[in-house]
Amino acid sequence: MIRCGGTVQVYNNRCPHQGRRLDYAPDRFLTKDGTLVCAAHGAVFGMADGECLQGPCRGESLTAYGCQWQDGVLRIEWPEPLA
Numbered sequence: 001m002i003r004c005g006g007t008v009q010v011y012n013n014r015c016p017h018q019g020r021r022l023d024y025a026p027d028r029f030l031t032k033d034g035t036l037v038c039a040a041h042g043a044v045f046g047m048a049d050g051e052c053l054q055g056p057c058r059g060e061s062l063t064a065y066g067c068q069w070q071d072g073v074l075r076i077e078w079p080e081p082l083a
């Protein structure tokens with residue numbers, strides 16, 4: 001989950017390059033100037049839309065999930081039940 005301006009974006013923590021985790025340690029992410037950087041090979045993603053702006057998977061995007069606030073709780077629309 002990323003807070004971006006006044007909105008929230010939810011992305012799968014997998015890089016479209018090689019499917020590796022984006023964080024360098026559990027729940028620790030590299031961010032800079034509205035971007036999220038994959039810790040593995042440095043792909044740079046826009047936080048607002050998840051598009052890769054620079055790096056080995058340029059033009060691809062993070063997998064985004066729909067979400068909405070309901071009674072102070074963020075409800076995430078998972079595409080399928082978690083195993």
Ligand code: FES
Nearest residue numbers: 015017038041043
């Ligand atoms: S796995 Fe993210 S840039 Fe390679």
